[in-house]
Amino acid sequence: MNKLLLLTLAGGLLLRPGYAQQTEKLDVAMLEKIKDEGLNRSKVMETAFYLTDVTGPRLANSEGLQRANAWTKQQLISWGLVNANVEPWGTFGRGWDIDKSYVAMTAPYYHAMIGAPKAWTPSTTGPVKKQVVVVKAATEADLDAYKGRLRDKIVLTEVATPPKTSFEPDARRYTDAELQKLTEAPSAAPASAADAERLAARRAQATLRAKMADFFLSEGAVAVLSSRGGSEGTFFTSNGAPYAPDAKPVLPEMEMAPEDQLRLIRLAEAGIPVEIELETRTRFQTQDLQGYNVVAEIPGTDRKLKSEVVMLGGHLDSWHAASGATDNAAGCAIMMEAVRILKAAGVQPRRTIRIALWGEEEQGLHGSRNYVKNHFADLATMQLLPDHAKLAAYFNLDNGAGKIRGIYTQGNEAVMPIFSQWLKPLAEMGATTVTKRNTGGTDHLSFDAVGLPGFQFIQDPLDYGTRTHHTNMDTYERLPPNDLKQAAVVVATFVYNAAMRDQKLPRKPLPTASKAQ
Amino acid sequence: MNKLLLLTLAGGLLLRPGYAQQTEKLDVAMLEKIKDEGLNRSKVMETAFYLTDVTGPRLANSEGLQRANAWTKQQLISWGLVNANVEPWGTFGRGWDIDKSYVAMTAPYYHAMIGAPKAWTPSTTGPVKKQVVVVKAATEADLDAYKGRLRDKIVLTEVATPPKTSFEPDARRYTDAELQKLTEAPSAAPASAADAERLAARRAQATLRAKMADFFLSEGAVAVLSSRGGSEGTFFTSNGAPYAPDAKPVLPEMEMAPEDQLRLIRLAEAGIPVEIELETRTRFQTQDLQGYNVVAEIPGTDRKLKSEVVMLGGHLDSWHAASGATDNAAGCAIMMEAVRILKAAGVQPRRTIRIALWGEEEQGLHGSRNYVKNHFADLATMQLLPDHAKLAAYFNLDNGAGKIRGIYTQGNEAVMPIFSQWLKPLAEMGATTVTKRNTGGTDHLSFDAVGLPGFQFIQDPLDYGTRTHHTNMDTYERLPPNDLKQAAVVVATFVYNAAMRDQKLPRKPLPTASKAQ
Structure with a gap:
């Protein structure tokens, strides 16, 4: 269709012996068009x-998620996608x-506090x-001491991690050395007794x-106030x-900014009577208990390959x-932008390109x-369904709003030299690294678990771990426009390459039912 | 009274020619006692x-400040101070x-927001x-466009400084190089046209x-929502x-977290109807319009010198x-701790030591x-009062919660070699620097302005500029205990030395009435 250029790339460092160097045909003219559309328009x-300001929070099966489902479907249709x-x-x-959330200390003096109802807790x-x-x-037995003392009271539980003065930046980017380290095998850390202990401790805690x-x-x-951590107005939910x-x-329960929770605790422990005024009004919806994903396609155009799908x-x-915003409007906006770019660039993909915006990830990758x-x-x-054979690749994005620095291959060595070549034209944008390593915690795992080639990109961490991931401050401000633009170009490039390639991407051996879990 | 040791110190770098090297008599045994009390008890x-949690906010002439006045007086008495x-x-x-402060977006969806009534604004x-x-x-004329459009509406004004992803740490300490730079003359920056322009711009803005x-x-x-800046739940008030x-x-007005204010502005500017629910209940008190300072003394014991005062x-x-907390419970707690240490160490000061906890500083150093x-x-x-001749020195602390790294002398060159010698035994604690430079913005200026030797200490900046100074997050958490302990020892040392010295501290030439302002 378009001018094709044969790129022979070295990338030798990253290649394992035994995988012969393949040569990827890259449609350089189209890739330039993608870059131009993604960076300039x-x-x-x-x-x-x-996705953020207009839709609002998008908790699993909430009204916000319903709004997001409806809007994204419509938006994808408006860009020319089909089968939405x-x-x-x-x-x-x-x-x-949530319909109302208010909490203040009213004695020893008035102080409006920062907090939010914990998800799925009832109203006061x-x-x-x-x-x-x-x-x-620390143990169930410790509760005995509180018998008969809680009636009509608001319970304060401890703050897991109190805030500390921070001498480290909230946000950072990967250094070259860190990226290089990512390409090396992780330091041997087999599941240890310490791991088992940690897991047991977590279960005991739950x-x-x-x-x-x-x-x-x-x-x-009457209610519970708790705080997992955070600092300076940021708290985790x-x-x-x-x-x-x-x-x-x-009981009704609010998750509090640690500064507010700690003030209450310090006062109460000093024997100073503390009074709280609290009102939460939450609303349960049980008419529709289903979860949803939003899907839409750019249909394939190659007679033989169009039944195959790049997701x-x-x-x-x-x-x-x-x-x-960063978890994960950013990922969705970038994926949506990638398909918008592809449509705007006028691609005629050989394979079908399908975008999926997942529901209920936060509760266990359900969608x-x-x-x-x-x-x-x-x-x-x-048990495999016929479409199992048809999936060329799945690309996921869910590590915040940082630009893409490379890709995790989940141990799929055969795909590494391919991705290395795909990244060459993107190196000037900072995307360079192919790692054999696994990364977890999000939706590519659902594909990987059944032997499908599912990948998650490496992103600059920015302030994802410190300020945004699961906090009350995961807002539009946390999205650096240039990072999102870069990421959309990288994703569009990968998706396009996967849709045009003669072969589907190589897979790892199929897991057996017993191995899968 | 106690073992006296003559310390001859070099400190040559910091001394200007023309000031003969004096030798300070330092009571080393007592200084060790001060250190021991301050660090270990x-x-x-x-x-x-x-001062923070129990008293709460202490706005000028508020109930919180009244509580603080009463408590500090009582506390100083309990430590054995007199004339409180x-x-x-x-x-x-x-x-x-403030009796109530609640603000939430109720359309297009519910979102409880972070904000506080601006001081001295009325209730809704x-x-x-x-x-x-x-x-x-940008100008008064621009308001014409809004004529007839504001009735019964909540006005949103712009955010002066929107938050940005931060790649710099919130908190930092002075490096040795920065401290050295502080001892050099500031780069020549005479009041320039640019300064005059900035001042004019600020006035025009007001x-x-x-x-x-x-x-x-x-x-x-109906009300105004505004935001000066801040980030991630921190906002300036x-x-x-x-x-x-x-x-x-x-009108009633709330100062908002910029993330919340910006969300409202972005939605409204996109043409999406935004509804706010707002309730502020504030209370004015006009029975007592006076301002107050809290003072208390450790009386001098030297027949000739006890009428002189170190403040x-x-x-x-x-x-x-x-x-x-950092502005300025920290400074007050440290000053109170300094006199507590001196009492606990059993000092018999030659001069009278007087602590003053000022009121209404934030409105213009009124106290x-x-x-x-x-x-x-x-x-x-x-016009000088008789006590003008009796003040040996005034030491102030009001730059946050960072440990003391040295002292500003406000151009008082004669005092520099004295302070250099006083700092020697404190160098191991990080307090080393004597600078000729001025520092402004707080209560030592009131003394300096009338030719009295008033000094402010140099403190590590920590997160004072980024997170705590005039914000909603200036809380107890922001106070690093070791910094406060160190500062109390340094202050107690300086105050003790000034109270024991044969002479009062040298002064700059008396300003003329026309020079003073």
């Missing part, structure tokens, strides 16, 4: 604005939205004004938390109750205390796992 | 806890406290729920803001109306959106300026 920040669908993936659980009975009790428990929740409820406390429709009742995606759901189950393979049995 | 964090007094300095203006008429209008005005406030009120707007009892009325102080008032006027000299006429 970008719409990625406009898309990000709609808000596709149910199965049963998720209850929807939950209107505004309540109550004294506090600090509960410190069990204790559940016991505490039951205890607070049965003792007649999570769920405070299961989303299952038949979940056990819990790209990110998760559309977020946590609820901010607008989920992508079930999409894979519905379309490609049952992880439990490794 | 410190109460500075307990004091800081009372909450001493009125003259008329300040209205007291103002109960909870109000209104649409917003963004007002952008005039415009006042015009805007009048306009919003006369156009029938200020006053939104004068504290004079006869001040012109203004130390910091301002007790703060802004209202946090507990004013210290008027104390100086009432006790030492009238700045306007340079």
